[in-house]
Every structure is written in C-alpha cells, then in structure tokens.
Amino acid sequence: MRISLFITCFNDTLFPETGKAMVRLLERLGHTVDFPFEQTCCGQMHYNTGYQEEAIPLVRKFIDVFGDAEYIVAPSASCVAMIHEFYPKVAERSGDAQLAKEVEEIIPKVYELSQFLVDELGIEDVGAYYPHKVTFHPTCHSIRMLHVGDAPLKLLRKVKGLELEELPGALECCGFGGTFAVKNADTSMAMLSDKMKNIESTGAKACTSIDNSCLMHIGGGLSRKGSDTKAVHLAEILASTEENQ
Amino acid sequence: MSKAKDEILHRIQSALKEVPADEKREDVAVNREYIQKGNLSGEELVTLFVERSGEYQATVKRIKKEELKDEISKACDRHKAIKMVIPAGFKTDWLPDLLEPQFDDSGAPLSHDELDQLDGVISTCALAVAQTGTIILDAGAGQGRRVLSLLPDYHLCIVREDQIVETVPEGFAGVSDQVKKEGRPITFISGPSATSDIELNRVEGVHGPRKLDILVVGG
C-alpha cells in the first residue's frame, strides 16, 4: 500500500523523531511511504485562533499536494480533526464551490495513524517491543472530534514488554488548546498541574498520546517539575523493536 | 401594535432573512424516536413507582383500598398531624375520626396564614410517573388549589395504582386536556422540597413541605 505521509508543520519542525518512527513503522509493516515535499501546515492554528481567511490558501495547498494520494496519514489527531471538521467550513468561507467539492473528496482519505492502523488496516499487533511502564492520555480532539475511540489503546496493549497503566481522569483536557496555552497561560497551567498529578500517580515512565502538541505541553511541564516521566508519541513506541531498543 | 413589539418582530424577520418565505414550521422535521410509551404494566409498574419515589426521601407505602382510612390515621399519627387541610372533592369517608379536617372550598377558602398554621394536607393526585417517581397535581377534585399542597409542612398524597403511568411523555399527555381545555395549573412533585445549593449536598426541606408521604392504593 502506498501511504502519503502528512507530517504536519509542528512535527516536521519540532518532533522529527515522530515522523522517522512513523516511516520505520509503516515500512516495517510492508508499506511504501511517500513524503510530498510541498506540504506545509493544515491551518489549524490559524483557523482556531480566528485567522480564518488565512486558512483558505492552506486548504488549497493541502488539496494541491495530497489530491492524488490514496491514503494520507498524519501523526496528529488534532490536525486530522481540523481537516475533517473545519475544512468544509473554510471552503464554504472561500465561496469556491470547486474547493468545497475537492475537500469533500479528500476528507475520507485522511487518517490519524492509530485509526489508520486499527480501523483501516485492521492491525493491532505491529510487532513492537517497549519494556516500560506507560500511561496513555487520550487527547480531546482525538476523542471528541475525530472519535478514534480506543484504537491507540488496542495498539498499546499488543506491544511486547509494555505495561499499560490506566490514567485517572484520562478524559480531562491537559490544558494545551493551541494558543490558549499562551493566551490563558495560568488557566492552562492549572489544568496541566492536575493532569501531571494524575500521570505521576501511575508511576509510568512514559506518558504517550497521539498528538505532539499536547505532549509538548505535558512534557514541558514534567521537565520543569524535574519529573522522571517523559512524554513520548505513540508512533515512537510502536516503532520500537527488540533490535532497536 | 406597541412600538416595541413592532420593532422586535421586525428585528426577528431581518435576522431570519435566509429562511425561505414559504418555509413552514413543520418543514423543520422533529424526529420523535425517543421512548414515548413504556412497556411495563401491573405489578412492575407499581413497583417501579414505589422504588423511584422512595429514592427522593418520600415515605411510600402500598396498601389495599380497605386499609386507606387506617393508613391515613397511622401516617398522620407518625407526624403528630391532627389539623389537616382537606381539599374540595376529597372523599370524607376516608378520613379517620381523630383527625380535625380543615375543609377548603371555593366558597370559604382558607387564608394563607391559616394554611401556614396547619399540620398538613391530604390530597389525591391526577397521575403519577413511575420512571421519575413524580406525582402530578392538576388542581382537580381531591387536590384543590396549588397553595394547599405548598404551605403546610406535611403532604400526604394518595395515588391509585391505576393512575400510574411509566414515562414522562405519558405524564404530560395525561394532563394535556386539563391544560388545553380548562387552562388548569399543573404541578409536578418529585419528593419533598430540597436544595443542593450548599456544596451541592442535597438537603430535604426548604420552602415547600419537608415531609412527603405517598400511599399507593391497590384493588
């Protein structure tokens, strides 16, 4: 299967290891990964902050870059949710009927990684090995907008050596929320403090998730606290094998 | 037409300019796929009502028709209630001899101050909803004015088994004619007066009756 990787600007710039892990994982599973160089950003940050006019060219760009792809997979639930939920709105705003039609056509081809593996490919055991205690934070957009359900948990349960610890208050927001984390930094931190308390109570060595934006926030807080727990993207756990430990 | 009315209607019409002029109310489809009618009957229905109304800290007891007078007596005894308000249309042969009934009828209604001083009220009801443990009053015979079941601190309500319906939709349907044809006031009562205003802890009894007893009469 030929899979087009939508790395997202955030992962491209700040978390290249996640992208590399995805490539390793998908190739290990026997797929061909393609990375269209022209891609940039889905426009989520602009759209959600109110710069909705600015999102129009980014939607056009996404269609130009990925229009011909068969499967488009991204390691970020919130960027995929942006495409599924808000691209039709952006297209409507643009008043361009052709764009609206193209958006409608591309949406079913865009997947978040765990959803793609479990729901589309029907795989739960990806042959990974990760001998650590791990807890999973289900991000808000993955649960309430994209409805990935327990796909990530299904994958984690099949990872050899991994001890999965249930996260108390898992469904509560970590407090990231894009520019919210900067605009309302204190409120965001109050939310994060409770999330960190819950993460640390599990005794996990790693807190994993399917969005590096929430993980950057959680990891940044844990690092400042001097905590031993690290934030790790799910793709990196799934890419680990006994050989590359 | 008042100027304000005129302007508000005008504002609404310009706010809704995208709504097609020929659109009818029903064109906005409402799917009533929710449960309208229950499927319990007989014993199960009564049991559910007794269980649910009991969960609100109301005292609920199932009795036979011939026990009614005796049970009213026992209930009032328990609350040391002697001076009880009796709404117009309430069957007087149910009243125990030791009670001092205070009859409220339209010719000589009890004053608010009088009602405030009385020990309690005995009433029937229009309907009861099992799913929510609710009794519904429609100001009909045996229930009387709304204030009767409000000012006295103790309410003893008599529910016939055949007055119990299962669902909330059946409850509203059951008093619909009283509202549409007669404009009667309807009161839903689910347990005694309560508040959760202090740290969201439920406390029974603020302004309405603090004690609610329900006698469910069969046969």
Added chain:
Amino acid sequence: MSRQTPTFQETADAYLNNTQLRENLGHATHTIRDKRADIVGEMPDWEHLREAGNKLKKRVMRHLDSYLLQLEASVQEAGGHVHWARDAEEANDIITGLVKQQQVDEVVKVKSITTDEIKLNEALKKEGIQALETDLAELIVQLAEDEPSHILVPAIHKNRKEIRDLFREKLNNKELTDRPEDLAEAARLYLRKKFLSAKVGISGANFGVADTGTIAVVESEGNGRMCTTLPETLITVMGIEKLIPTWQDFEVFMQLLPRSSTAERMNPYNSFWTGVTPGDGPQEFHLVLLDNGRTNVLADEVGRQTLNCIRCSACLNVCPVYERTGGHAYHSVYPGPIGAILTPQLKGIEDDGAASLPYASSLCGACYEVCPVKIDIPKVLVHLRGKIVDEKKRNGSLKAKLDPEHVGLKLMAQAFKNSKRYERAQKLAQTGQNIFVKDGKISSLPGYLSGWSAMRDLKPIPKETFREWWRNRNE
C-alpha cells in the same frame, strides 16, 4: 460606546490563586459531573431526546416571530397581559411600573438569570422597591452583596462555613451551625414571613408554550411555587428564545433539563400555569417578553444555536476552564462555556471583556458532548474568534495590529503558503532560538511567549527537520 469589561485573562489569575475557591469548585463540579453521567446513562433514548430537543428549538428559532405572536394570543386568551421589551431598560421600566401600580415596596423573586441580566433588582431599588431573592443560593449571594458564579448554583463558590458566617451576621442568628440542614432551616424561617405577606411575585421562565400560553418554572426548593402562587400579582420575565411550540414538547425538555442540570430524574417541583386561574394563585399575570440582544444572536446563522440553551449548566460542570477559574472570571451573568458564546453575542464583540471570552477555552469539546440541546459550543467559539479577528483586521487600532500574536500569525500564514518560504522560516527559527537554549532546553522566553515558559520548558528545535532527514535519506 459600550462599557469595557475586564478581560477573562486579566481576571482569571486572581481566582486561580484562590485555593479555597478552587477547592469548593473542584469538589462541586466533580460531584455533579459524575451524578449527571450516571443519571443520563440510564436513559437508552438520550441521544434521540437530544436530537428532538435540538430540532424543536431550531424550529422555534426559524419561525420565532410567528411563535411569539401565538404565545401572546394564548396568554391573553388565558387572562394574562403581555408586554414587549426591546432592551433591559425598557423591561425594567415596564416591571417597575407594574410594581408601583400595586403600591408595594417589597417583591419576592424566584431565581432568574434573565432578571440578573437586566439588573432588575437595581432598577427596582432606585424606585424604592426591595426585591427579595428567595432561592437559597440567590439569597446567599444577595446577603453577601456578591455576584452569582454559576447558572444553577449561584453560590457554588462558597462553602458551608462561609455561608454560616454570613447567615450569623445577616440573619442575626448567632448560634447557627454549618450543617446544610440548619442553614436551609434558617432561610426557611426568614423567608416564610416574607412569602405570606408578599403582594407581588417576580419570576423568570424556563419555558413558554406557544400553543397553550403555559409558562413553566422548574425548581427544587418550593420558593418558585411560593412566588408564583401566593402573591396577588405575578410578573414573569422571559427571553424571547425560551419558547417551545406545544405542550407535548415538554415531554422532551422536561426529560433533558433535570437530568442535565441537577442530575435528577426529575427535580422536586415543576409549576406550569396558564394565564390566570380563578380562585387559584395570582389573579393578575403579566408576561414581559425580552429581546435585549437576542435578535442579534438570531441573525448569526452559526451563532443562532446559542439560543437553544435551556440553562441547565451541564457545560459549566464539565468545563475544565470553569472548574479552575469559577464563574466570576467571565464577568457576566452567563459564565462557563455557554456564557463564553452567549455574552459576546449579546453584548457585542466591541467590548474587550466580551471579546476575550471565546478565547477562554481549550476547545476540548466536553461541553458539546453533554449539551442536552446539542449546541456545538466549540464550533461557535471558533466562529466567534473568526468574527473577532475579522473585526480587528477591519477596525483594529494600530496597537492591536502590532500585537505579537497578530503579527506572528500573519507572518506564518505567508510562510505556510509556499514550502520554500516555510523551510527558510524553519531555519530562521532554529538559529533564532539559540540565545534561549540552556542545558538542552528553553526555560525562558520573552513577551507573548513568556506565559508558556513561566511554567513549562520548551524542547529546542532539533538541528535537522523531518524533511531534511527525508531528503538526506533518499539521496
């Protein structure tokens, strides 16, 4: 020129640092959140009820003019009087006039956010009329000369000890304990006398039924029944959006509301009255229909769904932001997620405070999930953010346009349009960050981003981006 209220950001900090408040709120919201989940969970048809509630409200909104006229006719036919008020001032004038006709200097009130919205109590006070709040929580707020902080439980920010101290002082009851039962008893005794002597009652309305003219008040304590039954005159203030089409539709809303709001199968008391009933209850009934900005909300096709709200407050109870800051940070009688979309639409986004509210959300979506009438609050929040930014671009001051977020997002939007420019920006950021990197992390950032680094470290941008790695790998 509208009055400028403080922004959410400016105010929230003080509340966040109030540990007593955080504790009261955390305890209260979590308790009710869990109870709601249980009581909703026992309804197999909950989603169908939500859907029906949503559609019924949509039907009302799209035909609001005809429904209002129908309601007016029904109420008049049942012996009531109907008044129309374009704004708060007009509503207050009508009500004050009606009260003065009865020649009283005290009225009893049922908890009503609509009357809080129009500041009715202040207006009455100016005319020498004391409005007595009779809901326990509203009484607490009134005695404390405080502001409500929650739609359903206005005194949620106060714990039992704080309430005891307040009652000891204001109700002159020195021996009072902090048992909730005793506190409720104190309120009962104090208010009973007032109810018995009241000549005029004022209420809000949970629902008004167009086809029958019936008004509904949903409550727990019995003060609502007192106010709507004992006085000779009853004045009800109702926002024009509170309409439902028919009596039958209660079967939907009266299942949705109690379970979402107090997490009960049914709340203790519901009063439904239709105009005037001879020999039973008030013999004079006035209904005041209030616009006060609601038609502005109606005019926005995305924002319109905000008017579906039945004021259950489930969205407040699940909101992670509200849980931490409390209601006062919203500077509105409508706090929490629903307030964050309703207030800016009622007040207008020219008000800085109101315009800050759509940003007081992490867009986590918990509110939409619990909303009994399916208001897509996150979608409306994002929609309003769009309107705020559009307005800033059109009429913003130079200061607003030089705001780092504004400049930054504009620049980034340019960079993202073209992958070459985007790569150059990546490189620039890699180099630019060097002065902030210490021991492999960024712990302090200037200006706009300082909020981030005050409490969180930032991982520096790695030397090699993903795309560089891909390029090298394939060469």
